[in-house]
Amino acid sequence: MDMSEDSATTGPGRLMAAEIAEQPAVWERLLGIEGRARIHDAADLLAKRPPRFVLLVARGTSDHAALYAKYVVEILHGLPAGLVSPSTMTAYRARPDLREVLVIAVSQSGGSPDLVTTMEVARARGALTLAVTNNASSPLAQSADVHLDVLAGPELAVAATKSYTAQLLALSLLLERLRGGDGGAAAALPELAVQVLAKDDQVAAAAQRYRFAQRLVTTGRGYSYPTAREAALKLMETSYLSAQAFSGADLLHGPLAMIDPQVPVLAVMAAGAGGDAMRAVVPRLREVRADVFCVGSAEHVTQFQHGVTLPDGVREDLSPLLEILPFQQLALHLAVARGEDPDAPRGLRKVTETL
C-alpha cells in the first residue's frame, strides 16, 4: 500500500513522515543566523583548549552521529579518536586520565543518566566536555563545559530522523569551524535534501519488495559506514526485522557467509573514497547472488538492479546527510507495508534511561 497524501497526515507513521519531511527546514535553521551564532560560540570555547585526542560517547541513533564525527576527526583533523563504552565509567567506575582530551556526548534528549555520569567523570578527570543535544535544558547539556543545540525542534516519533541529520550537520559545521572553514559547502544541502526526498515514490515501491524479508544486511565504508549502521537501526526499530550493518571490509571477514539471495543487501556507495573502497565488495556480492539495493552516486547505483541515485557534487564528508534520507523513508514505508505503526514501535520508549 502506498502512503497516500491522506494516510501521510493521519495514518500510521504520520509523525515519522512529518519529521522526515521537516529535515530540509531543520538544516536551514542550523545553517542560518541562529545556528551559525551557536556554532561559532561553541567553536570559540572549544578552540581555547585544543585537544590531542577526541572521545565520543552516545547510544542508539546518536551513536551513529558520533561515529560520523569520529571519521571527520580522524580524517580531517588528523587526531586519534575513540568511542567510549559508557559502562567503563559507570559500571566499572574507571577514572581515566583525560587531560588534553575533548569528550563529546551526543544525545537527542540529553536525558540518559549514563551519559551524564560519563561527562561528570570526564570533566573531573581533566577533559574538555561538549554536549550535542536537542534540549538545552537537559541534564546532559547542563553537565558539559560547552553545549551545542541541534535545533531540530521537539521530536515526537520514537524512531529518530530529523534529530539524527541535525546532529550530523551540527557536528560537521562545528568541526569545520574548528578547522577554520566557513561551512559554505553545506549551504546547498537543504535544496539537495528536497530533491532526494522527492524520490519517495521510488522508495515506497522498493519497500514492497522487502515486505516478507526477515533479515537483511546493510553495508558501507568510511563516511558511509555510519549511514549503514543508522539504516539498519531504523529498519529494526520500525519493521522488526534483523538488520545488520557491516563495513564493506568486515563483511568479507566472516558475515559474507550468511548472505544468500534470501538476505537482501542495502549498500551505501556515495561518490568518493568510501564508495570507491566498496568496489572490492561488489564482485563478492555477485558471487553469492545477493539482492542489492544501492543508495549512492549514479556510477555505483547503475551496477545494481535497485537503488536511489544521490545528486552529484556533494563533498564526501557531507554526503551522509543525504544518504540516510531514502533509508528513513524505506523504514517508514516498510513498517506501514508490514501492517505496523512506526510511530508506536513495540517495546520502545522515546527516552531510554540506561545506567
Next chain:
Amino acid sequence: MDMSEDSATTGPGRLMAAEIAEQPAVWERLLGIEGRARIHDAADLLAKRPPRFVLLVARGTSDHAALYAKYVVEILHGLPAGLVSPSTMTAYRARPDLREVLVIAVSQSGGSPDLVTTMEVARARGALTLAVTNNASSPLAQSADVHLDVLAGPELAVAATKSYTAQLLALSLLLERLRGGDGGAAAALPELAVQVLAKDDQVAAAAQRYRFAQRLVTTGRGYSYPTAREAALKLMETSYLSAQAFSGADLLHGPLAMIDPQVPVLAVMAAGAGGDAMRAVVPRLREVRADVFCVGSAEHVTQFQHGVTLPDGVREDLSPLLEILPFQQLALHLAVARGEDPDAPRGLRKVTETL
C-alpha cells in the same frame, strides 16, 4: 544429530572441534615458560615509552579481542582508548598525530594489507606499534616495533576459535605485566576451560533448539560485550543465520523492538559489574517474552530456562576466556545440526585481504 566421538574426528566440523578442544593446551603454552618469556620481553619494550592513549586496529574475530583489550585499557590502566577504522588511513590517507600513542594491531594471520598500512602510517606518525599475531614471520609482525606471538599453532578451521582465546590471554597477560602484575590469576584458566568444555553435551542438546532459527540476538555488557560480539560472528560464519550483538544498554535503545519469542537471545552474564549491569535488561526481555540462553554465573543462569553455568571465582576481566567456549561449541553443533560443514563455510577464505 549429536556429534559422536566418531564424527568429531572424521565428520563435518572436525577441524573446528579439534581446535576448540586444543584451547586449554594453547593457554598453558602462553602461561608457561615459552609464553612468559615472550610476554615479559614485549612488556619491557613497551614500558620504555608509556602511552597517553591506546588505539587498537583489527578485523573480524580479532576485532573482538581488540575490543576486549580496549575495556582492559580503559578500566584497569585508566587510559583513553579507541578502535581505529582502518579506512581512515588507507582509503582516506589520514595522517594523524600519534605521538604518545600506542597502536595495537591484532590479527591471526598477520596478512591483511590494510592493517600493515595502518601500522606503517602509525609508526611514521610517531606511535609505538605492537602487533599481536599467530605468525611471527607475517608482514604485520614485521611492520611493528614490537611483536607478540599468541602461540596458538597453525589454525586450519576457517572459523577462528583457539586463536581468539589465545589473543585474549596474550593481551591480558601483557597488559597485566605492564601494570606490574604477575599474571597469577590466569594460572587456573586451563583447568577451568577443561571443566567448561566438558559441558559439550549440554550445548549439543541446546543447539537442537535453534535448528530452525533464522535470526538471533546476543547481548552482554562490559568485559562480556566482546564475547557477545564474537558469539554472534561464530554463529553467522558457521550456521548462516543473522546473529546480532548488542550491549545490554544499546539493546534498550531500539533493537529491543525486533525481539519476540521467535528471536532467541543469547545472553552473557558473568559474575561482576558487567553481569550486574545486565540486571536491568532481564525484566525487559521478559516483557517481550524472549527465549533466553544464558552463559554466566549460576546466579544469573538460574533466572532463565536455558544456559551453561561457568565456574566461580574467576576474576571478571579473565572471564571472557571461559565465556566464549560454550558459544564456540554452539556454533559448531548448530552448523552440523543444520547440515553444514563449519570447516568449509560458503563464501569465506581463511585469510581475508582488505585494502
